[in-house]
Amino acid sequence: MASATAAATRESRKYRVRGAIVKGFLYLILTLGAIVAMFPFAWMLLTASKTYGEHSQKVFWPAGLTLRPYVNLPPTREIVVDMHPTEDWHGAPASSSPLLEGVIPVHEVSPFVAKRLEREGITLPFNVLILAIDTTDDGIQNYDRFVLTVDSRTVGQFSTRIRLGQWGGPDYAGGPRGRWGPHFKVIDPNPDHFVVKQAWNVWYMFFGNYIKAWREANFALYTRNSAIITLLTIAGVMVTSTLAAYAFARMDFPGKNTLFAAYLATYMIPWTVVMIPDYLIIVALEDFFKETLGIANAWYNNWTALTIPWMVNAFSVFLLRQFFAQIPTELFDAALIDGCGHLRFLTQVVLPISKAPLMSVIVFNGIWAWNSLQWPLIVTSTPDWRPITVGLSSFMSEAGAETQLIMAGSVITTIPILLLYFFTQKQFTEGIATTGLKG
Amino acid sequence: MAATEQPMTPVPRRGLFAGRRGRRIREAIQAYLFLSPGTLLLFVFQLLPVGYAFYISLHKWRIQKGDFIALDNYLKALGEPLDILWVIGGLMLLAGAWMVWRSIKPETSGKGFLLRGLSALMLIFGGLALILGFPDMLAHGDEDLFKSLLITFYYSLGTVPIQIVLSFLLANILFQDIRGRAMWRMLYFLPYVTVTVASAAVWTSIFEPRRGLINVTLAALGVPEEHLPQWIFEAAGIGTLIGRWLGFEVPSWAAGPSLALVAVIIYNIWTFVGYNTVIYLAGLGTIPHELYEAAEIDGASRWDLLRHITIPLVSPTTYFLVMMGVLGTFRAFNHIYVMTRVGRTLGFPQGTTMTASILIFKHFWEGHRFGYASALAFILTGVMLGLTWIQNRVSERRVFYG
Numbered sequence: 157m158a159s160a161t162a163a164a165t166r167e168s169r170k171y172r173v174r175g176a177i178v179k180g181f182l183y184l185i186l187t188l189g190a191i192v193a194m195f196p197f198a199w200m201l202l203t204a205s206k207t208y209g210e211h212s213q214k215v216f217w218p219a220g221l222t223l224r225p226y227v228n229l230p231p232t233r234e235i236v237v238d239m240h241p242t243e244d245w246h247g248a249p250a251s252s253s254p255l256l257e258g259v260i261p262v263h264e265v266s267p268f269v270a271k272r273l274e275r276e277g278i279t280l281p282f283n284v285l286i287l288a289i290d291t292t293d294d295g296i297q298n299y300d301r302f303v304l305t306v307d308s309r310t311v312g313q314f315s316t317r318i319r320l321g322q323w324g325g326p327d328y329a330g331g332p333r334g335r336w337g338p339h340f341k342v343i344d345p346n347p348d349h350f351v352v353k354q355a356w357n358v359w360y361m362f363f364g365n366y367i368k369a370w371r372e373a374n375f376a377l378y379t380r381n382s383a384i385i386t387l388l389t390i391a392g393v394m395v396t397s398t399l400a401a402y403a404f405a406r407m408d409f410p411g412k413n414t415l416f417a418a419y420l421a422t423y424m425i426p427w428t429v430v431m432i433p434d435y436l437i438i439v440a441l442e443d444f445f446k447e448t449l450g451i452a453n454a455w456y457n458n459w460t461a462l463t464i465p466w467m468v469n470a471f472s473v474f475l476l477r478q479f480f481a482q483i484p485t486e487l488f489d490a491a492l493i494d495g496c497g498h499l500r501f502l503t504q505v506v507l508p509i510s511k512a513p514l515m516s517v518i519v520f521n522g523i524w525a526w527n528s529l530q531w532p533l534i535v536t537s538t539p540d541w542r543p544i545t546v547g548l549s550s551f552m553s554e555a556g557a558e559t560q561l562i563m564a565g566s567v568i569t570t571i572p573i574l575l576l577y578f579f580t581q582k583q584f585t586e587g588i589a590t591t592g593l594k595g
Numbered sequence: 596m597a598a599t600e601q602p603m604t605p606v607p608r609r610g611l612f613a614g615r616r617g618r619r620i621r622e623a624i625q626a627y628l629f630l631s632p633g634t635l636l637l638f639v640f641q642l643l644p645v646g647y648a649f650y651i652s653l654h655k656w657r658i659q660k661g662d663f664i665a666l667d668n669y670l671k672a673l674g675e676p677l678d679i680l681w682v683i684g685g686l687m688l689l690a691g692a693w694m695v696w697r698s699i700k701p702e703t704s705g706k707g708f709l710l711r712g713l714s715a716l717m718l719i720f721g722g723l724a725l726i727l728g729f730p731d732m733l734a735h736g737d738e739d740l741f742k743s744l745l746i747t748f749y750y751s752l753g754t755v756p757i758q759i760v761l762s763f764l765l766a767n768i769l770f771q772d773i774r775g776r777a778m779w780r781m782l783y784f785l786p787y788v789t790v791t792v793a794s795a796a797v798w799t800s801i802f803e804p805r806r807g808l809i810n811v812t813l814a815a816l817g818v819p820e821e822h823l824p825q826w827i828f829e830a831a832g833i834g835t836l837i838g839r840w841l842g843f844e845v846p847s848w849a850a851g852p853s854l855a856l857v858a859v860i861i862y863n864i865w866t867f868v869g870y871n872t873v874i875y876l877a878g879l880g881t882i883p884h885e886l887y888e889a890a891e892i893d894g895a896s897r898w899d900l901l902r903h904i905t906i907p908l909v910s911p912t913t914y915f916l917v918m919m920g921v922l923g924t925f926r927a928f929n930h931i932y933v934m935t936r937v938g939r940t941l942g943f944p945q946g947t948t949m950t951a952s953i954l955i956f957k958h959f960w961e962g963h964r965f966g967y968a969s970a971l972a973f974i975l976t977g978v979m980l981g982l983t984w985i986q987n988r989v990s991e992r993r994v995f996y997g
Binding site for chain 2: 185186189195196211212395403410412415421422425428431432433436467470497498499527530533548549552563565567574581584
């Protein structure tokens with residue numbers, strides 16, 4: 157008896173141990189899978205925090221993600237610069253008004269930079285050359301470009317342009333120091349009393365690559381374009397698909413099946429076939445608007461061509477129709493007795509109870525619109541209405557070897573969609589699982 | 596929307612559209628009004644353009660419409676009409692042979708012999724026709740087109756099976772009693788959600804030969820610099836590279852996809868495994884639990900459960916994913932464009948990543964050959980339809996619905 161129970165407990169323990177091993181193995185596989193899924197994101201964020209030097213020297217962990225550059229920073233101070241006219245300066249743009257040149261001695265640098273300077277054999281204090289150029293040609297009062305150069309003869313030429321009232325720093329593009337070090341802001345542009353504020357701008361040091369990418373690639377414009385295109389597309393899809401889905405689900409009319417088949421057919425048509433005629437249609441519309449109505453660029457290079465063709469898709473109509481068809485008929489009959497028409501019933505009864513499918517429609521169309529690349533490539537030739545995807549891909553060729561900036565641009569491009577995903581995660585995965593849809 | 600302005604009182608209406616018949620007419624009018632915005636856009640930008648594209652493909656069309664040249668664009672792509680007829684006829688005969696073979700049932704024993712004979716004949720003639728037509732077609736047709744179809748084929752073959760196996764595995768693990776399932780699912784899903792251009796840019800830098808993550812890791816593991824793979828810059832096929840590594844020369848037909856295409860394939864797998872996993876999870880959820888319990892009582896092992904219950908019962912999901920995966924590789928554009936085009940030429944290196952959709956874009960956008968590009972698009976559609984048909988037929992027997 158006793159031995160039997162002992163054997164049973166031994167057996168059960170063996171079973172439990174084996175179960176634990178299997179479980180552990182499963183978690184191991186899951187973790188490996190998660191690592192593979194996530195490491196490009198880690199690489200993107202790490203590289204976006206690196207300097208050019210760190211990336212080319214294959215440094216794994218960027219200094220920007222340590223505390224070092226941000227501690228023991230010297231206090232902010234204001235420096236009055238003695239500016240004097242200069243004849244000519246390395247390729248500075250021509251201006252009718254004289255260039256001004258002045259020198260700021262830098263006595264203190266951040267501990268991070270100090271170490272690097274020591275390694276390169278540069279002793280403090282060193283000089284920062286400040287060059288004020290008036291490119292607007294409207295008098296000395298309105299400077300809008302300043303070139304700051306760190307000791308150009310010893311370190312090399314690292315120049316940055318700062319607009320009046322903006323923070324900037326000597327950008328050590330060629331050196332490993334990157335964006336670390338004192339930052340400057342011109343607070344009084346008067347040539348007789350030229351005052352520069354010197355500070356250690358932690359924000360600028362931490363987000364340096366993002367700020368640079370944002371400025372260089374005109375991401376502000378591209379993000380605005382993408383946001384407008386996405387919102388307009390979503391709005392259009394909402395209108396067309398709720399109306400059409402309601403008609404298919406709740407109304408009777410001749411030719412219903414034929415029309416539904418037409419919607420269905422668009423599922424089968426590959427985009428490559430439609431792309432060329434769609435482009436020619438846009439060109440024809442453009443010509444028509446230009447010649448008959450006198451409006452240039454009404455379609456080409458405009459939001460119209462980027463949004464209107466995408467304001468309907470069969471997927472959204474099907475998804476909503478499926479949901480609308482499930483709404484009990486009694487509800488409509490009751491509403492009809494109350495004197496409610498179809499449109500009123502749709503807007504006041506159906507839509508409020510269809511939040512989940514509407515959310516799916518919004519999320520999917522939002523992601524498609526934000527993601528689109530090929531069509532915007534075709535119908536835009538200037539940056540005016542270029543979306544962020546096209547912006548990023550052209551920035552990739554412009555930035556060339558400056559991978560850290562490309563990664564920063566990628567982060568900027570991705571963040572809106574990731575935010576949308578995190579907030580609507582449930583609708584998203586469920587929507588995909590139930591409709592089985594490929595983007 | 597005139598309907599909204601009508602009085603909202605239930606009093607019986609008089610005059611036009613009164614009564615039951617009137618109500619139906621009113622409803623129909625309203626329905627057409629509801630449908631008009633969507634349907635108009637649908638017709639203008641998605642349905643009518645198909646006819647327009649065919650019209651374009653019948654012309655010499657370089658930016659401006661040129662001469663009507665009938666099917667010349669198609670002939671330029673596919674070679675002599677006779678060869679095309681041979682190939683299409685051969686393919687149809689093969690398909691017919693297969694269908695006749697399928698139609699033979701045990702009951703039709705009398706006719707069975709005849710049918711079997713017919714099927715064999717069709718098979719032989721179909722094969723002969725293909726042998727007659729196909730090499731000529733390859734010789735006279737557009738070499739780029741066949742090359743791009745082969746590349747697309749490699750691309751499908753490289754992505755879809757691996758994607759399916761990996762995601763099936765992950766979904767099965769996640770379907771066990773696992774903690775934080777929602778969290779795992781969310782993590783696996785992130786690659787799919789990320790903006791394609793951005794993630795392709797990230798992978799481009801991961802594959803960068805000198806400072807990319809992969810080669811830095813390989814170098815750290817002790818791979819000498821001259822042996823580091825060049826990834827997206829490598830035009831040599833992986834067959835060739837493996838052969839070179841093992842020290843022998845590989846014949847050109849066994850070169851396989853270029854390493855650059857392999858990089859694109861890896862990116863594709865990374866993106867879609869999570870997506871497939873989520874769909875598989877939904878598929879696994881529909882399998883009734885009693886089946887497993889009953890089988891366990893009968894003493895089935897875990898492997899038996901997987902082999903005889905899970906795999907057959909998720910086969911509709913598998914079929915759907917294979918189909919979407921294959922069609923997806925035929926349509927793929929964005930990531931290939933970003934990974935190969937930026938700063939270089941389409942299909943870089945040496946056209947070894949020029950899939951069919953990229954080739955069409957090249958003819959359309961860089962060559963301004965609208966007519967020819969349209970013809971290529973229709974040919975690609977034909978290939979896709981053929982593949983869908985084959986997959987449908989194959990799945991008929993293998994996929995278990997309910």
